[in-house]
Amino acid sequence: MAHGHKSDEKIVYVGDSRVRTRSAKMAQPDYSAFPGKSEVFIPNFLLKEWMVGVVVLVGILVLVVSDPAPLGYPADPTNTQFIPMPDWYFLFMYQLLKYPYTSDQFVVLGTLVIPAIMFGGLMVAPFLDTGKERRFYKRPIASTLMFLTLVACTYLTVVSWTHYEHEMKDKNLVPEHIKREEELHAGKAESGGGGAKKPAAAAAIVAPDDPGAEIYKKATCVACHGGELKGMPSSGIPALRGVGDKHSKDEILNIIKKGQGNMSPQYDDNIKKGLTDADIDKVAEWLSKQKKE
The missing domain is CATH 1.10.287 (Helix Hairpins)
Structure with a gap:
């Protein structure tokens, strides 16, 4: 090496030719280079993940089986009081x-x-x-x-x-x-714990072959009261089986024309559907025949 500031002094560089320059990148060691600290992904690590997933699914299954799903009444599109809520x-x-x-x-x-x-x-x-x-x-x-x-x-x-x-x-x-659960418990209590109380048998349809019965199927009444005259009691729509015990023909005609309670007048809607006054009269007469006895 040079010493001082003499320009004519010879400079000698010292090195070691045994040290070789690396031209390739070092390969990354795999998991086997770290014994006890790492593992192969398939199947070791993946199997552990699956086992954890199985335990979680079994826990969810136990919760599902232990607590029955809450059930409401059958879907009723005419029930305006129902408030839908998602999960x-x-x-x-x-x-x-x-x-x-x-x-x-x-x-x-x-x-x-x-x-x-x-x-x-x-x-x-x-x-x-x-x-x-x-x-x-x-x-x-x-x-x-x-x-x-x-x-x-x-x-x-x-x-x-x-x-x-x-x-x-x-x-x-x-x-x-x-x-619905409260009604179920109340029914069990009334029947002495032997199950829900059986409802009374509904009255049969009177004169199902009457011309008024065929006209009824075309009227607006069928949309709410149903073709079997069973109505929807859970939504406040009464059954028409046995309605003749409560109302006469004239009273039924008056209800059709003026409505009653939550039921709006149906006369104009039936006329729009193509029914005549004679058809509505036959429907009212047929409904007045619906008696329990």
């Missing part, structure tokens, strides 16, 4: 669709665009957040979006259920599955 995991979407900007003219925004953005964001998140940092407080964007989504879903779920409870209280209603 708990859809309550936030149910509440979202109540707001003006996600319903009515903007229903496509609430039912398609917003859910597509939310679930689409989950799908592309692994491709957008490619940083190596895994501590949530050092990933501000991903953590902020996660907390905002969690808070929004929780808030909408709580608000939806609170509104439902207030609506049920204001209308003095009891959920159908609870009401």
